[in-house]
Amino acid sequence: MRERSSKLNERLLYLASPIGLLAVWQLLLMLGFGDRRFIPAPSDIAVRFWELTESGELAWHTAVTLWRVLAGFVIGAVPAVAVGLLMAMFRPARIFFDPLIAALMPIPKVALMPLLLLAFGFGDASKIALVAIAVFFPVIVNTYAGAANIDRIYWDVAKNFGASTYVMFTRVVFFGALPLIFAGLKIALAVSFVVLVAAEFVASKTGIGYLIWNSWELLQVDYMFVGIVVIGILGLISAVAFQEIERKVIPWKAP
Amino acid sequence: MGARPFASARRGEAKGRAPNVIGKCLMQQRRGATIAIAGLRKEFGEGRERVLALDGIDLTIAAGEFCCIVGPSGCGKSTLLRILAGLDHATSGAIDVDAKGWPVANAMVFQESGLFPWMNIEKNVGFGLMTRGVAAVEAGKRVDAALRLVGLTRFRHHYPHQLSGGMRQRGAIARAFVTDPGMLLMDEPFAALDAQNRTILQAELVRIWEETGKTVVYITHSIEEALLLGDRTVVMTAQPGRIKEIIDIPFRHPRNVMELSSTAEFGALKLSIWRILEDEVMRARAEIDG
Ligand SMILES: Nc1ncnc2c1ncn2[C@@H]1O[C@H](COP(=O)(O)OP(=O)(O)OP(=O)(O)O)[C@@H](O)[C@H]1O
Numbered sequence: 001m002r003e004r005s006s007k008l009n010e011r012l013l014y015l016a017s018p019i020g021l022l023a024v025w026q027l028l029l030m031l032g033f034g035d036r037r038f039i040p041a042p043s044d045i046a047v048r049f050w051e052l053t054e055s056g057e058l059a060w061h062t063a064v065t066l067w068r069v070l071a072g073f074v075i076g077a078v079p080a081v082a083v084g085l086l087m088a089m090f091r092p093a094r095i096f097f098d099p100l101i102a103a104l105m106p107i108p109k110v111a112l113m114p115l116l117l118l119a120f121g122f123g124d125a126s127k128i129a130l131v132a133i134a135v136f137f138p139v140i141v142n143t144y145a146g147a148a149n150i151d152r153i154y155w156d157v158a159k160n161f162g163a164s165t166y167v168m169f170t171r172v173v174f175f176g177a178l179p180l181i182f183a184g185l186k187i188a189l190a191v192s193f194v195v196l197v198a199a200e201f202v203a204s205k206t207g208i209g210y211l212i213w214n215s216w217e218l219l220q221v222d223y224m225f226v227g228i229v230v231i232g233i234l235g236l237i238s239a240v241a242f243q244e245i246e247r248k249v250i251p252w253k254a255p
Numbered sequence: 256m257g258a259r260p261f262a263s264a265r266r267g268e269a270k271g272r273a274p275n276v277i278g279k280c281l282m283q284q285r286r287g288a289t290i291a292i293a294g295l296r297k298e299f300g301e302g303r304e305r306v307l308a309l310d311g312i313d314l315t316i317a318a319g320e321f322c323c324i325v326g327p328s329g330c331g332k333s334t335l336l337r338i339l340a341g342l343d344h345a346t347s348g349a350i351d352v353d354a355k356g357w358p359v360a361n362a363m364v365f366q367e368s369g370l371f372p373w374m375n376i377e378k379n380v381g382f383g384l385m386t387r388g389v390a391a392v393e394a395g396k397r398v399d400a401a402l403r404l405v406g407l408t409r410f411r412h413h414y415p416h417q418l419s420g421g422m423r424q425r426g427a428i429a430r431a432f433v434t435d436p437g438m439l440l441m442d443e444p445f446a447a448l449d450a451q452n453r454t455i456l457q458a459e460l461v462r463i464w465e466e467t468g469k470t471v472v473y474i475t476h477s478i479e480e481a482l483l484l485g486d487r488t489v490v491m492t493a494q495p496g497r498i499k500e501i502i503d504i505p506f507r508h509p510r511n512v513m514e515l516s517s518t519a520e521f522g523a524l525k526l527s528i529w530r531i532l533e534d535e536v537m538r539a540r541a542e543i544d545g
């Protein structure tokens with residue numbers, strides 16, 4: 001009982017900072033700091049938010065952006081985890097992939113957008129590919145670090161108790177690396193929103209990034225903020241969802 | 256939570272030496288593996304980092320023997336055990352393990368439990384069965400028996416971090432026993448435990464060993480422990496590890512661990528082994544200090 005209410009308190013505290021920020025923002029503008037034409041108040045944004053929601057436009061843009069993030073995330077993360085684990089288990093794999101990663105990682109992924117447009121065209125595929133590429137690197141680096149840092153005793157135990165390479169891979173190395181894999185996935189999720197919105201600015205006629213950029217070009221600052229807020233909300237929801245998944249999947253590390 | 260002390264649950268059955276349910280499941284009328292080590296040598300590293308860890312080890316361990324190994328820190332005890340377990344290779348020399356008739360040649364109990372933090376106790380204990388493709392029903396039965404043997408049945412769904420150090424160590428012992436190995440390799444398994452738990456686990460280990468007839472190679476830094484548990488005690492020299500002396504331990508089985516340690520004979524033997532070990536410990540210390 002007590003445990004439950006303290007958990008509830010923690011969740012409320014979690015929401016306190018964004019709500020507090022909005023309240024301060026609204027208050028400052030109502031007190032006359034700032035020009036509401038350029039910096040709309042949360043209440044103004046809320047009105048626009050409602051308009052766009054009613055027309056169905058917002059839902060459409062949001063759905064498009066979410067789909068691109070989700071698809072790109074899965075396409076990028078799954079091979080990144082697999083290759084990261086292989087690198088930790090097999091020296092040749094490590095030697096093969098290491099220079100590739102070192103060379104490709106620092107390239108700003110948004111800079112690949114023109115290339116991807118050439119390869120995949122103007123539709124969803126190019127954006128999904130960009131997200132996948134951006135997700136791949138933080139996940140592979142974290143996965144490898146997680147697997148390489150597994151305590152030697154667990155390798156010894158697995159070997160002594162007859163684990164095959166397959167069992168080693170699926171029951172030992174994967175789970176041993178899981179806490180760091182999750183850290184990588186969290187970074188990757190944030191990165192994927194960043195690159196996708198940037199790509200949608202210029203290379204799309206749909207999605208939240210498009211909504212933001214288009215509103216800016218039309219000088220509809222309040223609409224622009226709706227887009228920004230939606231991205232913020234999506235980020236918040238996905239972070240909370242991730243936390244819950246982490247609690248379920250990594251019970252041995254659960255707080 | 257109050258972990259129920261390991262031994263108490265079966266007191267009644269154990270007294271009469273009647274093989275209990277668990278015993279029946281694990282007990283074999285076979286004799287443990289035999290081990291023959293000849294001219295074993297192990298070097299680590301190269302050039303200036305070269306370390307001669309083991310040199311000229313000749314040791315034969317009989318089937319069903321409980322063999323203890325003591326020696327100063329860094330003399331290569333763990334290395335010897337790892338080589339026996341197949342986790343490391345000897346530089347030269349021969350090892351011949353005959354574990355015919357046993358499903359698994361050896362199982363190791365590591366100094367820290369080494370239970371996988373991401374598996375609950377049940378999964379951890381069953382790990383060596385899963386890897387060897389033992390059918391689920393059969394594996395389940397054997398895991399049940401092993402958990403009962405070490406008194407962890409109530410904690411089967413707990414994760415290692417939710418258990419005390421002693422309970423984790425019991426889990427590691429169950430994991431080793433459940434695979435029914437011809438020899439058990441134990442590397443200071445109780446070193447990290449408090450005195451009470453250690454005494455209880457020692458008694459339990461002796462009982463299980465007497466019932467199952469497995470060969471045990473048991474590393475310890477405690478002479479007392481070696482005398483309480485073993486048939487023979489191998490004393491090793493400081494680095495490079497050689498065998499300095501092998502002492503037969505005359506105490507009859509079944510032993511009562513608690514009573515035995517208070518006899519005069521026990522004290523005398525302990526002192527004489529300490530005399531043998533003392534020089535080596537001093538030598539090892541002198542080397543560390545430069
Ligand atoms: N992987 C390794 N690489 C290099 N040297 C090693 C390695 N493992 C062990 N050694 C060396 O071999 C020697 C014996 O080590 P070992 O761990 O077997 O000692 P030990 O008798 O088990 O000591 P302790 O009682 O402290 O556990 C030590 O000098 C150690 O430095």
Ligand SMILES: [Mg+2]
Pocket residue numbers: 332333334
């Ligand atoms: Mg050691």
